[in-house]
Amino acid sequence: MAEFYVAGVDAxxxxxxxxxxxxxxxxxxxxxxxxxxxxxxxARKAYDEVLRKAGIKENEVKFLVGTGxxxxxxxxxxxxxxxxxxxxxxxxxxxxxxxTVLDMGGQDTKAIRINERGEVVDFCMNDKCAAGTGRFIxxxxxxxxxxxxxxxxxxxxxxxxxxxxxxxxxxxETETMEQLAWGNSIEDVLYGVHTSMAxxxxxLLRRVGIEPEVTFTGxxxxxxxxxxxxxxxxxxxxxxxxxxxxxxxxxxxxxxxxKVKATPLLQAR
Amino acid sequence: MMSQQxxxxxxxxxxxxxxxxxxxxxxxxxxxxxxxxxxxxxGGKIAYCFVMANPAELLRVFDIAPVYPEITSxxxxxxxxxxxxxxxxxxxxxxxxxxxxxxxxxxxVLNKGQTAIGNIPxxxxxxxxxxxxxxxxxxxxxxQYLTKTPVFTIDIPYVRDYDGHxxxxxxxxxxxxxxxxxxxxxxxxxxxxxxxxLREYVRLSGEAWELWKKxxxxxxxxxxxxxxxxxxxxxxxxxxxxxxxxxxxDFYRFLLQELQERYDKxxxxxxxxxxxxxxxxxPNYPFFKRFWNLFRQWNARCVxxxxxKVAGMVDVDAFTMNPEKPLESIAEYMIHAYCNWNMMMRxxxxxxxxxxxxxxxxVIHSIKSCRxxxxxxxxxxxxLIKELDVPALHIESDHVDxxxxxxxxxxxxxxxxxxxxxxxxxx
Numbered sequence: 001m002a003e004f005y006v007a008g009v010d011a012x013x014x015x016x017x018x019x020x021x022x023x024x025x026x027x028x029x030x031x032x033x034x035x036x037x038x039x040x041x042x043a044r045k046a047y048d049e050v051l052r053k054a055g056i057k058e059n060e061v062k063f064l065v066g067t068g069x070x071x072x073x074x075x076x077x078x079x080x081x082x083x084x085x086x087x088x089x090x091x092x093x094x095x096x097x098x099x100t101v102l103d104m105g106g107q108d109t110k111a112i113r114i115n116e117r118g119e120v121v122d123f124c125m126n127d128k129c130a131a132g133t134g135r136f137i138x139x140x141x142x143x144x145x146x147x148x149x150x151x152x153x154x155x156x157x158x159x160x161x162x163x164x165x166x167x168x169x170x171x172x173e174t175e176t177m178e179q180l181a182w183g184n185s186i187e188d189v190l191y192g193v194h195t196s197m198a199x200x201x202x203x204l205l206r207r208v209g210i211e212p213e214v215t216f217t218g219x220x221x222x223x224x225x226x227x228x229x230x231x232x233x234x235x236x237x238x239x240x241x242x243x244x245x246x247x248x249x250x251x252x253x254x255x256x257x258x259k260v261k262a263t264p265l266l267q268a269r
Numbered sequence: 270m271m272s273q274q275x276x277x278x279x280x281x282x283x284x285x286x287x288x289x290x291x292x293x294x295x296x297x298x299x300x301x302x303x304x305x306x307x308x309x310x311x312g313g314k315i316a317y318c319f320v321m322a323n324p325a326e327l328l329r330v331f332d333i334a335p336v337y338p339e340i341t342s343x344x345x346x347x348x349x350x351x352x353x354x355x356x357x358x359x360x361x362x363x364x365x366x367x368x369x370x371x372x373x374x375x376x377x378v379l380n381k382g383q384t385a386i387g388n389i390p391x392x393x394x395x396x397x398x399x400x401x402x403x404x405x406x407x408x409x410x411x412x413q414y415l416t417k418t419p420v421f422t423i424d425i426p427y428v429r430d431y432d433g434h435x436x437x438x439x440x441x442x443x444x445x446x447x448x449x450x451x452x453x454x455x456x457x458x459x460x461x462x463x464x465x466x467l468r469e470y471v472r473l474s475g476e477a478w479e480l481w482k483k484x485x486x487x488x489x490x491x492x493x494x495x496x497x498x499x500x501x502x503x504x505x506x507x508x509x510x511x512x513x514x515x516x517x518x519d520f521y522r523f524l525l526q527e528l529q530e531r532y533d534k535x536x537x538x539x540x541x542x543x544x545x546x547x548x549x550x551x552p553n554y555p556f557f558k559r560f561w562n563l564f565r566q567w568n569a570r571c572v573x574x575x576x577x578k579v580a581g582m583v584d585v586d587a588f589t590m591n592p593e594k595p596l597e598s599i600a601e602y603m604i605h606a607y608c609n610w611n612m613m614m615r616x617x618x619x620x621x622x623x624x625x626x627x628x629x630x631x632v633i634h635s636i637k638s639c640r641x642x643x644x645x646x647x648x649x650x651x652x653l654i655k656e657l658d659v660p661a662l663h664i665e666s667d668h669v670d671x672x673x674x675x676x677x678x679x680x681x682x683x684x685x686x687x688x689x690x691x692x693x694x695x696x
Contacts, residue, residue: 082685084682123682209655
């Protein structure tokens with residue numbers, strides 16, 4: 001039985017994720033739900049849900065760290081840390097040999113280079129543009145009337161990647177339709193969509209330097225098609241697991257654990 | 270929780286009443302605009318000039334008052350008046366991607382000088398001291414087209430192989446053009462050239478530059494009493510707007526005293542100095558204070574910056590104002606515009622700042638408006654990180670167009686940068 005717990009809530013642009021760790025740094029539970037427009041409410045719900053899953057009460061949590069775009073809306077937390085630092089820590093926690101992190105979220109993509117302690121050495125992000133982010137796939141899925149899970153799986157069946165040249169997520173929707181009209185199969189078009197995203201994000205990775213191992217985090221890391229295209233383009237295996245989408249929340253909780261350990265006052269509380 | 274360990278917070282310069290130079294600067298700007306109208310009403314001429322490479326001292330001899338459309342654009346943006354003018358320009362036919370300076374500057378004339386900061390006199394002439402960018406030439410041509418005013422052109426060569434001194438033939442080349450322009454200005458204004466006056470303006474200008482340099486060098490002190498970027502943006506306006514006057518000299522003397530007083534009392538622009546930064550690039554003016562706050566709330570002080578040197582590369586002694594050689598002095602100053610420096614020189618300057626000012630990292634702010642200024646920023650970042658192991662952050666918005674400012678995204682990058690700096694400093 002743990003003496004205390006720490007938690008992290010990652011309020012992203014599309015999903016809010018949460019995680020609970022025990023005093024030994026063991027992952028106890030995770031939860032996820034749609035963020036929607038009420039960020040504070042979503043964060044609260046994600047927190048309640050992860051507490052329920054962990055089977056613990058709120059007063060057993062000694063430190064709560066908020067992260068993600070909505071981190072300043074997590075008013076019930078102790079501190080806020082950017083998701084860049086959190087993803088770095090989370091990826092290092094899941095895969096200790098990680099030196100490069102690619103975090104692909106709903107609205108942005110980040111390339112992060114980390115050291116052997118999981119600290120950020122350098123990072124780069126996509127600019128005010130949704131190309132190369134989860135929104136890009138969402139756009140294609142919408143046009144084709146498919147779910148996010150389906151687009152990833154279908155893309156695996158593609159034989160040749162149709163070139164999607166548009167650098168704009170909005171124009172790419174039109175281009176997707178155009179490619180279908182030209183007689184390309186849905187599978188090939190989706191293979192193209194994923195390849196186009198992989199190429200873009202590798203450009204971002206190159207800016208910070210690609211050092212193995214590479215760990216793929218964020219919501220899009222659960223997309224099998226994306227994993228395949230990244231590995232194809234990078235010509236190497238990348239780390240991914242069902243937990244990589246929780247890296248931000250796990251990293252946040254790890255920051256909480258560090259904070260508690262560095263503050264004797266908190267341990268005594 | 271943390272407050273139990275926190276020590277008493279020191280007052281900032283503003284709270285301690287050591288921020289009077291900014292108020293004085295505000296008053297100087299007001300009287301400058303009043304002076305412009307006095308000149309126009311008394312038969313003098315208004316010349317539209319660039320901040321970089323302008324011969325303000327020479328123009329003053331002919332009672333020509335300089336208006337700087339770059340500065341008016343920034344001040345209008347700072348006061349929230351940019352969208353109206355940018356829309357006007359885009360309706361006129363300029364593309365969204367065109368430089369914000371150009372659009373604001375042209376729209377100000379289209380709007381007959383009516384702006385958020387008051388009425389700005391339209392030009393009688395335009396002084397084209399082209400340096401740094403192709404669009405600037407067409408911008409001035411647009412004024413010529415719209416207002417039928419003459420354009421006086423001086424060609425400024427780029428600084429190439431710089432060994433600490435501008436090549437003598439380059440100075441000669443520009444000084445000869447200045448000499449040639451004198452009779453043209455005499456004809457245009459109906460006033461005789463007075464060399465004694467020019468010497469006096471150059472002397473006053475030199476005195477102000479010297480004091481401004483000392484103020485900028487205060488950033489080397491630890492802790493720094495000045496934010497050599499966010500505060501310098503206010504302070505630098507005097508050297509451009511009223512260079513060659515006694516008021517300008519007095520302003521920098523006052524500023525130097527105030528900075529010294531701040532240092533003696535252990536007061537600075539932020540309550541403490543946790544991070545020392547070097548800044549490259551033009552700031553965001555439409556949201557200037559919020560932009561500053563992204564850094565200020567981390568108790569970061571910019572100890573040196575490149576942008577405030579667009580008014581003149583004074584801190585590295587790139588030029589000297591010698592009243593005995595007034596035209597050569599102005600020529601040397603004009604050649605040493607920051608945008609006239611090549612990429613390697615700019616990069617080496619940043620490297621020099623990092624070392625001499627004991628900085629923790631470099632922030633590079635690119636602007637959508639200016640591809641020529643922002644070009645190479647990615648390379649500077651890479652060079653700093655990979656070759657010199659200096660932490661660097663590259664962010665982007667715009668200097669005048671509020672549509673390009675996304676605070677959540679900027680904040681994310683800035684916060685993450687400080688988080689990693691904190692780890693690096695073991696804080």
